Amino acid sequence: MTPGFLRVIVVSAALLAGSGCMSVYKLPAGAPSTTIQLPGGVVPWICARSEPQRLMSGKDGKAVIPVGERIVIGANLAYSDGYMNYYCSASASFVPTADHDYQQDFVTEGNYCSSLVYRMAPDDKRIGLAFEPTLNSGNKACGFRKGR
């Protein structure tokens, strides 16, 4: 077994572990929407009046999300080095509007991970992003769980 093949197996197993048993999010028919650019190498998810659901992106890396209500966007990272399994989950909440597109950023620093959402700013030639004014904590879990 080549190292490359072994790495594919390990990464696949880690991604599978990161996705858990989440169902795939589907935007309600006819609902207004916008898009969010998702990071690679993680399992993105969304809570939009629901339990966490897997957020799937198209070939361009963008996913469709609802607008006009506070949603939680998160991501799970599962990693295995062959001896230990590591897992990290982070999220942020915000209120998307149809006037803007968004970008999710997921970073690991030390043994912590964090997730932020930025607003696309095409007029800014330097970075092309701006801080999202409605951004708030994702509280790790969604605020729409049963019993809450």
Added chain:
Amino acid sequence: MTSRLLAAALLALCLTGCATGYHSANNPILGWTGGYWDQKGPGSTIKVGFSGNGFIKPDKVGIYLLYRSAEVTQREGGTHFVLYQSLNDAVADVRSSERKVNSTWGKPNTYAYIWIVPAEEREALSAAEIIERYGPEVKAGASKEDKR
């Protein structure tokens, strides 16, 4: 037969017992231990990263990242660049002269966003100066996998 066994043992030792050297993460053999990578965006920035294994020291990963940032600047036809430690810093335009590196799950991995700028730009770093300053140390890491 003996020479093949010795070669295989040496390769296995380098892959498992040596610190990550200065090479591309896409290197078909040494890339298994990590290495440097880069991707364009968002905006005019370029995300440059270096992934190390458990045998390389974090401060060395920081030097490799700075050196690679200088190389990427020259590859893109630039002479100077601005370094951002995170996407958040890039959006806020908080500039740095180095990247502090923390180990994630025992492995020092880091990244930075660079923006190629004219020499007169505020807090711009000279690619030529960085390559001259750290060249001998980095080339030593490129020519041999330094055993811990």
